[in-house]
Amino acid sequence: MTLLYAVTAVLTVAVAADLLVSGAVLRRLRDLEARLDRDAAPVGLPLGAPLPAAALRHHPDLATTPLLLGFFSTTCRYCPDQAALLAERAAAYTGAGIRVVSVVVTAPGDDTTALTRVLGAAGPVIVETGPGELMTAFSTFGTPTFLHFDAAGTLTARGVTVDDVPLPVRS
Structure with a gap:
């Protein structure tokens, strides 16, 4: 014991x-x-940052603001759902005066057809081999990523889902 x-x-x-x-x-x-x-260190462009001049040199059409810029990838498993949601809400954004532009980042040989078809319903689509010039200029390190620039060209919202960039409230 x-x-x-x-x-x-x-x-x-x-x-x-x-x-x-x-x-x-x-x-x-x-x-x-x-x-x-x-x-x-903060990841990506900080809120309040202006539209990057480097991006505007080769894509002056991005200077049209307000702007909702969405980054997608052919290898991203979340991108198809977010692309469909963006396409579904595109009319509401454009109705609020926000131009919607999508960037599809691809690897050589990847098929972008399905993603660009869905995103084409939301607005212009830019396809780049990535990470490319636009991902670098906008300090984007993952997809999906959404950036909203106001009428002054200032970043006012960013996120990884369409819901992170709410529609502006009309007064």
């Missing part, structure tokens, strides 16, 4: 030590995560 008490005491001490070490590790991980979040 004494042996059972001794083993129980040793196990109790081991479990208590494990809990203390686990708590300390979790606390350190949370601190590290908070520091990384605080020090991380």
Whole structure:
């Protein structure tokens, strides 16, 4: 019986030590995560940024604002659904005076037919081998990505779904 008490005491001490070490590790991980979040550089164009001049040199038609610019890829599993949603809402955006332009990023040999057909219902489609000039100019690192520029050419909204760029409220 004494042996059972001794083993129980040793196990109790081991479990208590494990809990203390686990708590300390979790606390350190949370601190590290908070520091990384605080020090991380923003991804993509920051809100308030102007339309990139580099993009306008080769695509001056993008200077027409307000503008909703959508980036899609032939290899993105979320892009077909977001393309269909954009095409469905395109009339509402254009009715609010927002020009909709889509950029399809492709690899050589990829078939863009299905994606460009759907997006063509929303507005002009630019196809580029990517990551291409426009993805670079707009600091876009993934697809789908949506950027909304207001009448002054200032980035007012960005996101990874059409829902991240709400329609402006008409007064």
